[in-house]
Amino acid sequence: MKISDIARILDAEVVVDGGNLDLDVECACGSDLMSDVMSYVKENVVLLTGLVNPQVVRTAEMMDIKVVVFVRGKSLPQTVTDLAKEKGITILTTKHPMFIACGKLYSAGLTGRGVWD
Amino acid sequence: MSDSTINLKYSIPANDFTFAGEASSNVKKMLSQLGIDPGVIKRTAIAMYEAEINAVIHGGGGVANIEISPEKIIIYIKDEGPGIPDVDVAMQEGYSTAPEYIREMGFGAGMGLPNIKRYSDELQIDTEVGKGTTVKITININ
Numbered sequence: 001m002k003i004s005d006i007a008r009i010l011d012a013e014v015v016v017d018g019g020n021l022d023l024d025v026e027c028a029c030g031s032d033l034m035s036d037v038m039s040y041v042k043e044n045v046v047l048l049t050g051l052v053n054p055q056v057v058r059t060a061e062m063m064d065i066k067v068v069v070f071v072r073g074k075s076l077p078q079t080v081t082d083l084a085k086e087k088g089i090t091i092l093t094t095k096h097p098m099f100i101a102c103g104k105l106y107s108a109g110l111t112g113r114g115v116w117d
Numbered sequence: 118m119s120d121s122t123i124n125l126k127y128s129i130p131a132n133d134f135t136f137a138g139e140a141s142s143n144v145k146k147m148l149s150q151l152g153i154d155p156g157v158i159k160r161t162a163i164a165m166y167e168a169e170i171n172a173v174i175h176g177g178g179g180v181a182n183i184e185i186s187p188e189k190i191i192i193y194i195k196d197e198g199p200g201i202p203d204v205d206v207a208m209q210e211g212y213s214t215a216p217e218y219i220r221e222m223g224f225g226a227g228m229g230l231p232n233i234k235r236y237s238d239e240l241q242i243d244t245e246v247g248k249g250t251t252v253k254i255t256i257n258i259n
Contacts, residue, residue, distance in 0.1 A: 035228030038163050039235065051223040055170075058138035059223075062145065062162040064155070079135050 001025050001110050003067045003090055006046055009108050010094040010101055012069060016081050018090035020066050027112035030071075030102045034059040042112065048101055052076060057083040057091075066090060071098045123147070123185040129169055129194070131178030134222060140181045141166040144192075151185065153258060160236040161190050161256045167229045168194040168252045174219050175199070176250060189238075190256045197249040204242050208234065 004021040007014055014021070029040045030048040037047060037059055048069045049056055057080055060068050066089060070076060073095040084091045094101055125147065127140035145162040165181070172179040176196025184191045201207050208230050215225025234240045239255035 032223055033226040033228070034223040035167065035226045035232055038167065038232050039228055049223075053222055054135050055138065055223055058142070058166065061142060062138070062159070062166045064159055 001105075001108065003046070003092075005108070006067065006069065006105065006110075007092050009104050010069060010092065010096055012092035012094040014090065015076060015093050016084040016089065016091035018066060018084070018088045020088070020090055023066055025067065025110065028102065028105055028110050030098055038063060046105075046110075048098060048105075050074065050098055052080065054079045054083050056080065057087060057089055060089050061087045067092065069094055069101065071096060071101045121187055123151075123183075125181075125183040125185070127181045127183075129172045129176075129179045129181055129196075131173065131176075133173065133178075137170055137173045138166055141169050144181075144183055148185070148190070157190075157256060157258055161192070161254075164233045164236040164254050164256065165192050165194070167232050168192065168254060170224055171229050171252070172196045172198075174215055174224060179249075187258065189258055192254040192256075193251060194254075195249065195251040200246040200248055200250055201242065201244040202246055204244060 003023050025046045026044040027042040028046045029037055031037050032049055032051040045065050046067045047065050048071055050071050052074045069092045071094055130136055141162055148158045172194050176198030179196030182193040206212055210231045211227040213225045213227035219225040237254045238257045241253040244250040
């Protein structure tokens, strides 16, 4: 599933375009706890989170995650968007809550899993 | 230490959540420039980032020293914080002493040290209550 497909399925706004909207994503991780995200090892992951701070982008950077979806219609501080631009990480925002956002992506075929399988 | 070892040093400011992770980010960039295997880079970046965050949260900041040799990457994160009273307990997944405001920032889930252990080839923790903690993380390149 391409990042552009994720944006369409989630009715999401592309807040930062990391220049990778055609990138294929195979797995998803939905969490507000960044250490939980970091115990999840997979390639080509989209991170969905309701947590809004620069450490989300830092976590994505360390994990080689190229796209982050902020759920529940949160507005993002500039520290988040600036860091994402610097790191080339695409940022999407959706008004859907976490459960619905994850459900929509799963229903659309994004069912790849991580190390907790 | 051989001539081909690269040494890096960064200071880790206390309670600065915007800057936290900058040292790990720089090391990740350097490893990438050196052409190191992406899987090794990812393990190193995650382990160091968790230790860096720990120094910010618990240690009142600290210092990161990194040695990169052809065989391995060694990261020392040293703080002068309160120390860890019981390392075995601290290593348990889910155990955390982080205050509520840290949890609200997405950390303090009790996965930091377990994640460092998971991603490193060797983890050594030297700690003394009232003096501080030094975490030594070794990652083999081959």
